[in-house]
Amino acid sequence: MSLTPEEVKKIAHLARLNLSEKDIAYYTPQLSNILDFVAHMDEIDTTSIEPLAHPLDLPQRLRPDTISESNQRELFQSLAPEVKVGLYLVPKVIEEA
Amino acid sequence: MLKTIAELSQDLQSKKISSLELTQFYLNRIKELDKDLNCFITVTEDEALAAAKAADEKIASGQGGRLTGIPIAQKDIFCTKGIKTTCGSKMLHNFVAPYDATVVKKLKTAGTILLGKTNMDEFAMGSSNENSHFGPVKNPWDKDCVPGGSSGGSAAAVAALLVPGATGTDTGGSIRQPAALCGITGIKPTYGRVSRYGMIAFASSLDQGGPLTRTAEDAALLLNAMAGFDEHDSTSVDLPVPDYTATLNDSIKGLRIGLPKEYFEGLNSEIAKKLEEAMREYEKLGAQFKEISLPAMHLSIPAYYVIAPAECSSNLARYDGVRYGYRCADPLNLEDLYKRTRSEGFGNEVKRRIMIGTYALSAGYYDAYYLKAQKIRRLIRDDFVKAFKEVDVIMSPTAPSTAFKFGEKTSDPISMYLSDIYTISVNLAGLPGISIPAGFNSHLPIGMHLVSNYFEEARLLNVAHAYQKVSDWHTRTPTGI
Numbered sequence: 001m002s003l004t005p006e007e008v009k010k011i012a013h014l015a016r017l018n019l020s021e022k023d024i025a026y027y028t029p030q031l032s033n034i035l036d037f038v039a040h041m042d043e044i045d046t047t048s049i050e051p052l053a054h055p056l057d058l059p060q061r062l063r064p065d066t067i068s069e070s071n072q073r074e075l076f077q078s079l080a081p082e083v084k085v086g087l088y089l090v091p092k093v094i095e096e097a
Numbered sequence: 098m099l100k101t102i103a104e105l106s107q108d109l110q111s112k113k114i115s116s117l118e119l120t121q122f123y124l125n126r127i128k129e130l131d132k133d134l135n136c137f138i139t140v141t142e143d144e145a146l147a148a149a150k151a152a153d154e155k156i157a158s159g160q161g162g163r164l165t166g167i168p169i170a171q172k173d174i175f176c177t178k179g180i181k182t183t184c185g186s187k188m189l190h191n192f193v194a195p196y197d198a199t200v201v202k203k204l205k206t207a208g209t210i211l212l213g214k215t216n217m218d219e220f221a222m223g224s225s226n227e228n229s230h231f232g233p234v235k236n237p238w239d240k241d242c243v244p245g246g247s248s249g250g251s252a253a254a255v256a257a258l259l260v261p262g263a264t265g266t267d268t269g270g271s272i273r274q275p276a277a278l279c280g281i282t283g284i285k286p287t288y289g290r291v292s293r294y295g296m297i298a299f300a301s302s303l304d305q306g307g308p309l310t311r312t313a314e315d316a317a318l319l320l321n322a323m324a325g326f327d328e329h330d331s332t333s334v335d336l337p338v339p340d341y342t343a344t345l346n347d348s349i350k351g352l353r354i355g356l357p358k359e360y361f362e363g364l365n366s367e368i369a370k371k372l373e374e375a376m377r378e379y380e381k382l383g384a385q386f387k388e389i390s391l392p393a394m395h396l397s398i399p400a401y402y403v404i405a406p407a408e409c410s411s412n413l414a415r416y417d418g419v420r421y422g423y424r425c426a427d428p429l430n431l432e433d434l435y436k437r438t439r440s441e442g443f444g445n446e447v448k449r450r451i452m453i454g455t456y457a458l459s460a461g462y463y464d465a466y467y468l469k470a471q472k473i474r475r476l477i478r479d480d481f482v483k484a485f486k487e488v489d490v491i492m493s494p495t496a497p498s499t500a501f502k503f504g505e506k507t508s509d510p511i512s513m514y515l516s517d518i519y520t521i522s523v524n525l526a527g528l529p530g531i532s533i534p535a536g537f538n539s540h541l542p543i544g545m546h547l548v549s550n551y552f553e554e555a556r557l558l559n560v561a562h563a564y565q566k567v568s569d570w571h572t573r574t575p576t577g578i
Binding site: 003007008016027030031033035038039043046049050051052054056058060061063072076079081082088091093 | 429439452
């Protein structure tokens with residue numbers, strides 16, 4: 001179960017990480033080793049086992065659908081890299097026709 | 098200042114010392130020693146002195162509780178309103194949290210004084226504190242050695258007497274392993290016992306906060322304040338919190354302690370010897386030992402390194418350079434903004450785990466990795482459930498070795514992952530576990546790990562305290578500190 005540099009490139013893209021050729025050469029054997037190690041899981045047959053999503057096997061708690069938080073837009077936006085008139089700014093997404 | 102939180106609490110209540118004097122004392126120690134040790138990312142001197150004055154007034158008016166005026170430190174993973182909260186990452190190097198984590202709020206309400214925020218492996222991913230953007234923390238017992246991780250700053254600060262107690266978080270051993278490597282006490286409570294609200298998420302089904310202190314008694318005092326239901330955490334469990342100090346001195350006569358045979362095969366002989374000595378002490382106190390088996394345990398690290406990275410890749414998707422934290426310079430377009438922000442803002446270990454998790458969750462691989470790991474997680478949990486029908490507590494070493502040298506494991510991620518071999522299964526099962534000092538191998542501390550059934554933190558603290566009453570390892574301090 002070894003990853004190819006092309007696969008690492010694809011994974012990096014899915015994770016929105018920018019990797020140079022040098023980075024890819026660095027991560028490819030490391031990630032392959034980790035996946036080889038993880039493959040020890042295949043030593044046992046788990047066909048009839050139910051997956052355990054929550055360590056205590058408890059369901060998610062529900063709450064009444066009521067407003068519980070106040071609006072703190074100014075406080076939160078004071079942390080942002082770039083805002084204007086109450087909006088978060090990012091590079092232009094839609095090109096002009 | 099060798100005194101424990103319990104002793105300092107008495108001194109404060111009897112006005113032998115003021116909180117202001119105590120706070121100043123620890124701030125001075127931080128100034129003197131932390132340039133070298135690097136336990137703190139942020140020291141909140143002004144806020145601490147103001148809070149200490151307020152605590153003294155409260156004590157003077159007779160309204161002080163057991164923790165009023167006690168200085169503590171928060172791991173820099175807990176959001177602190179108006180105070181920088183970095184999670185050990187360049188990604189959050191400039192993040193001033195807009196709210197307090199529930200743990201922070203609760204410890205504040207209990208009257209503790211925040212001295213500052215402690216160093217940690219970036220986003221709590223690591224076992225040596227070498228993954229911090231703010232530089233490694235040195236182990237006070239040997240400055241060429243790591244303090245463990247990820248709560249390495251908290252553990253080293255308590256061991257070096259820079260603070261009498263600190264918080265940590267534990268996803269695979271991040272409270273217990275550094276507690277062991279620094280010769281102190283650290284407890285990871287049952288999943289759901291301590292609120293995760295405002296505790297920056299790494300792997301949400303595994304993360305749990307807890308205290309690091311010198312003694313089990315101090316851990317009980319801090320856990321009293323930290324534990325409890327929180328409506329802001331959807332996995333918080335709504336069960337009453339006992340007074341953990343009330344049962345510390347209960348007899349442990351008849352206590353059944355299980356020894357997993359899988360854990361003692363090939364164990365380092367010095368660590369095995371120290372555990373045997375502890376067993377003899379427990380036998381004198383009336384405990385009985387029984388060999389047990391946890392057959393699926395060898396799969397806990399493989400299963401963990403699917404589940405934790407999968408949850409991490411999902412949790413860390415929020416760091417996009419748009420709403421807070423680091424943003425790359427001059428992004429060309431939105432994709433470039435995301436990609437360069439994340440590549441420049443995250444360190445190597447975080448990137449490795451994000452990529453493993455992304456792969457494990459990507460189309461076509463879900464069943465082979467995540468689902469398989471969750472099935473193994475049930476087998477691991479079931480092994481513990483079965484064992485706790487026969488025994489009350491399970492004993493093992495906390496870590497396979499004492500503190501290791503800087504750089505020793507950084508080039509081989511898997512050798513680093515194996516540092517958590519005894520602790521990780523406890524997170525997968527969601528059980529409580531504690532590490533307490535059990536001696537030394539040459540000059541480096543050895544940790545003993547005790548695990549109990551769900552929500553039996555009181556029993557763990559009782560069993561740990563019983564040993565600390567007949568041993569003095571927890572009272573030792575590093576030379577030159």
